[in-house]
Amino acid sequence: MNICGIVTEYNPLHLGHAYQIEAAKARTQAQGVVLIMSGNFVQRGEPAIINKYARTQAALHTGVDLVLELPTYFATSSAEYFSHMAIRLLNATGITTHLNFGSESGSIDDLVHIADILHNEPIGFRFLLNEYLSTGDTFPKAREKALYKYVHNHHLMSEDTAKAIKTPNNILGIEYIKALRRQKSNIIPTTVKRIGSAYHDDNSRTTIPSATAIRKFLQEHDNHAPLSEKLPLYSYNTLENAIHCGEGPIFYDMIFPFLKYKILASTPEVLGTYQDVNEGLEYKIIEAALHAYDYDSLVNKILSKRYTRTKIARALLHIYLGHEQKTFELLNSEMKPYLKVLGFNSTGQKMLKAIKKHDEDLPIIVNIRQGCKQLDDIQLLSYQADLNSTLHYNHLIHFYYNTKMNNEYETPIIRLP
Template identity: 40%
Template structure:
């Protein structure tokens, strides 16, 4: 059974995701689909709109056969580690033949040689990144320029490469290819052109395809009825159910109270111990807090943002503080070890067949119930889910501990 892997967040699952799923199966001639999906918190440093179980349901309704959770340790990271963790999980199943991802370029021609040149750990690359960030560039721009310099590109190529990697799906795709090479994976890569909506679009520009960003904006500002043309019926039904039951919609402001309590009660040296609190940001946090016009996460992020520190970087930093992630457990050495388990979130009948096959092929333990397995990253996942559920509009003790006890979603 030929199987294609996809790496997703589904926040929420929309028509663009359905298009990517369908074309991924078509171009790879795959019989089954395995999705690696982020848990309650996402790569841009945001809480998901609804729980990972609800989003797993969406994926299974669309036709995904097996949903595996990307551990929080990798899900809330820059592209390098997000990609590495997700690809390591696909590789660890032993049943995935190919990887399909969306990109703005729709071609691997430019990405393959870059991935080959950058797949080896390079002190030169890191020095170049540091140099350009010291000159005021943010990390994505610094990485693009450094990558061009390290690979010996001309000035014209540097400009072209910077523009290409400034597009988030191109950049993430490059890191998927780098991860495949670093892991010496047999998985082959394919890419599909992202159409009709850009990743950061705040307003829909198409009748049926819209970015997840614009869909979330519509939901939070105008209500669910405004998104019906952009999402499948099952997504709309699941969102209605979750919101009606007080399980969403979730956004950063739901975490305002615990976030400000932590920031207001810790000394700079305590804040500095958290992952992604770098280069004096602990002092900047302390400086801006008394100057805020209102105590909101949005106001805090706006006050902290500079040319060098993107909103995404700052959101991830705040999440690591909120979830008590220290630098030691998120070090390069630790992350290079990869996820230590495959946490199954849900599966179909065909997924059940894949799971049976994985008993023979998987290089990592397959975890169906967290209560039967222990790992530091799994503990972080359980804590993240509990923190997420504690901020529901109507939180309950059972919802805070459901991630530990609940079986996978079966459809």
């Protein structure tokens, strides 16, 4: 039986996502789809627009059968670590036969070729990478330049193909393939060419706008009716219901007052203990926070050739959530996988039984209180961070909308027929 894995955020779930689910099932001849989804905070370094259970409902009504949460420490990390943990979870299920992801390229062969160069790091490529890093380029920019030069020098592929490393979905796809290689996984990677607007395109008037454009529209308009034609029906209804109930939307800049307080109440030594706060970034963050009047001004005062906006956003989010670098390194090197279930339908329930049959020792958490009893000390560090992130998220909802949300212990997972 073929089971297709998809890794996503669905922030929110739009028509392009619905197309990918349908195309992935057809391409892999899958009898089931397992989703690895970020929780209440996402890889861009910001809160999700609506909570993870609402997004789980939208996913289950759009063709997914089982939704598992990507641990928060990794859901908010760079593409490499985000992908690494997602693939570990899919491997741990023991039933996932295929991985599908959307890409700007649409060619799995091109992306595999690039991933193999980046994974194997031949001597010529490593030399070029170090050369560009020594000039002060950020790692992503240095890697991009080194790949172009290496490909050109060795006539391995067209430079247009090599440019695939520049676009967001291709970057993630390449990291998925690298993770499959590192973990010696038997899961077969496949891709669907992304349709609709580009990842960063913020124009909501297009037929299939990006998630970025949808979030921008929500932030700028009170009347959301135009989005009814831009989102799958259930995704739109879920979004509107969350808003109607005072449970969102939550935007990236809403963390600013709490973040600024935490920064200014900390010393550089304390800030330097948080994930991704390194290379002296803590001093720039404190200096910027002294004069920042909102989130964007805070980030803009830190921006430089050395620090990209996304890196800064992730570092700030880790400060806000209290993610320590030493904990992240411990989890990344030593944590055994655990599966935290967000929702499932009848097919997903059968998949869970098959997963349990494959590995009886794998913790599968469907009840929060019982979940604590299944985990070892290292897993508990990650699990507690997941629960803590929900407390932070619910606090934002309460502060901005005066809505009291149930905590994780009071929130049942989503079960559909």
